[in-house]
Amino acid sequence: MQDNLPAPDQEPEPAAPPAWWRHWWRRQTPTRQDRFAMLAPLAAVLLFLAAIVSAFWYLRLEEMDREQEAVKRDVEYAQQRVRLRLLERQEQLMRLARDVANKEVDPEEFMGRAESMVVQYPELQVLTWIDERRRIKATYSAPSVSSNNMRANGEILRPGETESMYSLARDLQQPVYSQPAAGAERGLLQLHVPMTDQGRFGGVVLGEYSIDGLLRYGVPAEVAAKYAVALLDGKGRVIAGTSVPPRNPATQLLPWAAQPNEYEVPVSPVGNGLILRAQAYRTGLGVIGSGLFWLVGALSAMTAWMLIANWRHTRRRVQAQHALVAETNFRRAMENSMLTGMRALDHQGRITYVNAAFCQMTGWSEAELVGRTPPFPYWPDEDRDMLAARLEDELNGRTAPGGLQVRVKRRDGSLFDARLYVSPLVDAKGHQTGWMTSMTDITEPNRIREQLQASHERFTTVLEALDASVSVAPLGSEELLFANKLYRLWFGGQAAGHLQMVAQAGVPAQRPEQTLDDVDAFAGLPTGTLTTAQSENAEIYVPELGKWLEVRSRYLNWVDGRLAQMVIATDITPRRHAEEQSAAQAERAQSASRLVTMGEMASSVAHELNQPLTAILNYSNGLVSRIKSKQINEEDLLAALDKTARQAQRAGQIIQRIRSFVKRSEPNRTPSDVHVMVNEALELAEIELRRRNVRLSHYVAARLPKLMVDPILIEQVLVNLLKNAAESIEHAKRPASRRSVELRAIPKQVDDQQVVEFSVLDSGSGLAPEVMDRLYEAFFSTKVEGMGIGLNLCRSIVESHHGRMHAENIYNGVEVAGCRFSFWIPVSGAINTVAGKDAGVTV
Template structure:
């Protein structure tokens, strides 16, 4: 084996020579194909560029020719118009000169299709006559939508000619012409040219000519327009006229130039685009011949290449066959070593060298006990190897043993070694082959899994919840934790009671069959494993005779044997249920207590407020009696009547206050009804306004118009609003001393619609400018029995939130900040109530 390895290294240069020779043989035809394709591409590209250059040169010549034709036509027209004007002026505007002028103008109009109208303007700027008077083409110029545009353009052009004394042009004007008209294309875009007739330093008149942009293209010969498309455009790429509506190809050539038709002419450009040229049969035949010859040459070179590849493929298969075994041995992560019949190492692969840290030269020739065996295990490993060799020799099969290898750096590698006889091509055994697999990582994983299993079981045993697993086939209890065993024992009876039904073996079997049917029908395999929602189950504890409440969750899980099992987790929630019942009872008691407290406060305010109107009534009555004693003068009626009216008002006010307090403290069961929120807010303000006036404070109510009626309990909502208003007044009393309360802003209560939610809700806000609510308090202010007042019971806001939530609404508080956002400047309580009544009517 050593000689074979040395000869392999000696053959490496030869293999490199073969690779270089194979590269020349294989890639020479490919290089020839690529070079030939590149050369032919350059030739074709050069011909194409040459043809493109010729087309662009011809395009430029034709564009220059068309430009010259247009410029020459405008120059001739200007000369003719100046000649006509001079003859007309020199003839003294006689009838004969006018007729001659009209005849010459009509001849000019007929021979120049670009001219739509000729007008003579006298020296005072008045139109004398125009040619033609009226026809199908010029009739649109007198339309209301076009006359103003044409006249305005003519006035500006006349002013320009008058100021410069030269022929001038107007800007381009677009006329309103229906698209279905035959002449719409010809007269849509027009412009004026004015030619002044100057005698000495005085302008004796002007000839104005109305040009059509489409007519300018008529100056271009028809044979050019048949080969090219001409377009008149402005500086901003606006198209004024086009010679043909036929589309040009995507790769058409284009060029444009500026048309200088006069000194004072507007900016106008002429663009030319090519149409597809006529088929050049000779050129295309040449291209076809070149492409055909190129394809033939490429096919010939490709055939040569394929023949060379077939020849090299045979050589590559031979090399691959000889290198396959060594490649497999060198690339495998399994360590391989060969021994002769005397157990001496004769071959090792690179993987074995990496396992031991020894080189192949150092390992070859070693005999047991090997140097890479751990020092304390050499005798044991020697005995294992001898025993395995005997068994492999007698039974002619591979034997596997576990052991370890000492790496050269001192680390230990756990291995599993397989020993098999090494047989030559004659069927005779010449030695042994051993393959070693590194099992350190799998062994470590197994140990970690065992430890993880122990930790997981310890966690389940420590849970304060019952965990149980029951087989889905026979109802057998598969797993329980400590909490389950303490409460329900070691049977599945507690599991079935917590599951909420009497599940026996037949029911579990039907569940399993139903799951299999769903799977067969194509249902999702994950559907049986979905977790059910939690249920609250009440069970009687047989040991103590006390009912217990459990929160139960169930799901089906695949068990370790592959079958379905039901997992159940039950948590004892008896203390929570009892606490909820106690809290509910306390809340009901506190609602009644809150009503009694509020009634006492209202009674105190009522007694205090009624003293003044009753005393006023008494005083007015006594004054009337004294005035009437011995005085029957009718003049005294003026004094008596106002006093009586005031007494009546005070009595009415006292009655109103008593009625509101009576309605508030009246004991009745909560009941929803369609109510007007405006009346409830007014009643709340009336009840609290008594206390506000006593403390020199005020309340301002703002209710939006046309609010819909809301289905609610008016007494409970009134109680909430009264409580919130009183809290706002208390906050204002803390900030404003008694002496400065006259300047304190009022407590604001408002009602409107909140449209940012869907559906819209009724919004009630109580806003004050008091001390606000600290952040530590605003988080707990709605908790029962939490209060910041020394004499408070801590149930007011809790009851308020309960009332609002029973109406499916929301109640919250937010602090108001000052302009600098550095200090709290008040607080806002917001109530949102649904406009529509919910299905169930809750009560507090």
């Protein structure tokens, strides 16, 4: 009896049906029992179908509500778009009306602005300016407007809707829209914007919209694609757009047939006279209407699908078995062919698997390694403690993500470097059964890395030890790719110093501003020409450092492929100071040379000054005597005073000319006239030449351009050459007929360059060959009292003006008939103006 009782921990059996039900079922015949047994599943199916139909009906009602809400939301969105478009046009017309009222726009400009607005906004068809007397002053219509709807300038508004809206806008003093209707006048929506000038009505600006254009461009495309959108007038008549035709009345009797899904909303600011309506397109209800048929078909299809699915599932299991075998063979072949060693450990550190590559690396076979526990035979003896500690970390899950580097001993005792990567070994059930280790031989990469590191250290040491600043930055970025020690000492670790040197040197470099796609100025151009071009040099001054730097730059392709710019800056401050001192000394030498020249000409200058001073003294004594004796009249007195004044002026001019010649001043290059420089030099040298009884003639070509030179320095060169020519003639003791010097200034072509050549030709004894070789040597002179700096300074002055000086002997057969000194100044940078007339004068 106790064995039939349920165990305490077993669940109780379901309760038996009530006794009355068992009694009733047993009283039924087998036929009736079979019928009831068949009716029960049928009733269950019918109840299931009824539940499905009810569910579909409920879902349909929910769907209709959602569709109605969607239509309402989309129509309101479209209404907002149309409203905003009308308000934007209204604001533009109000601004135009304000400008017209303020007399800032005339009819011609109104036509231009109206044309621009009509072209820009397709729904706007006509813009008209109507003054306070209802006369049309200006109107513009779109090309699509028919001739019947056009107005003419000067026309008076005729009675009608437009005239009534005009009066309403005048009375309300605010924009007024017409109430459009189907078949209305002109078929356009009108907006009357009044114009007021200090409270006085000045007419209206009439804008007329195309109803179709407003619908086409105002309603979003996604709304127009989903619904039949139309604009209605106040009476519900369609003005523009489309509508869904009414459905068949017979279908309205079906319980699942839905009413037309539509929604209407007035368009502000027009008001109730313009209504926007959207109707959802008709959707098929066949699936819902014949739901029972599809439900039975779906159940049948499901039964067949289950049988077919069971058969296909069996086939997939067989195919999966074959694929598993093939995958296992493939993985085994892949493991045997790979160069990375694989090793698996269990939780106790015992080797459970090694592949062929691992055995090949270590020299031990799979049978010798599988099942081994630490210490493993491929551990070097000197690293066992360290490797045991790392294995303990590995078994406890404390592994580095980037792997670890160890030394591994081969079976023959040799060592190699390896990198180990450890990951958990998880079985098919998701349980970790151990650890998988991959080993790669990195002996050769380590050797290459050490060589590269050594090379990089040598390269860095050389650059850091340079006495020049080296920096590299990419074009179009403020990133600093490289900077050596001197650059960091001068400018820090930022790219500002690099960009400053590039900007001061005038080398093109792109700065990041606008950032279309962060491309540099040379994007799309071949970089080969840039990187192979010669470096650009410039000398700049950096105020922050107080140094002069010589900057050399060139383009190069950086290691990441970007086009970069390298700048090398060398400190040239000592050299610049030396050049400045040399220039100052040269200037002092030039002043000293002029003083020496004037010292040598002192006696001639004194003789020249003696004549006007003697004349002044004689005139003064004569005047005093005649005034005392009262033997002079007013005319003779004025004539004598005039002559005295001219002599005093002559003496002053001589002194002023000598003073300006010997005065020390900074070089001042200005556009200088060749005639003026030659005449000034002739007046200074003429005294000396006349004292030595030497004739002087000169010729200056006509229409010479002005030269960008320091005229005092060029005059100094000419005076020195003329004085030397006179001394050479006197030293040669030529007779009076052969004592002459000629000065010429003519244009000339030298090496495809336009120049002005100055030449001094004398009739002296010429230059000896040994003198010709040392002619321009400093402190060399053929005169006993000479200092040897005259010709040297003359050549320095000419070369500082980018010119050249030349000397040659003139021969008459085998006899030297004289010497010719010449120099030329380039015309580049000269001002091409006419420099006087042709002058050929003999003195």
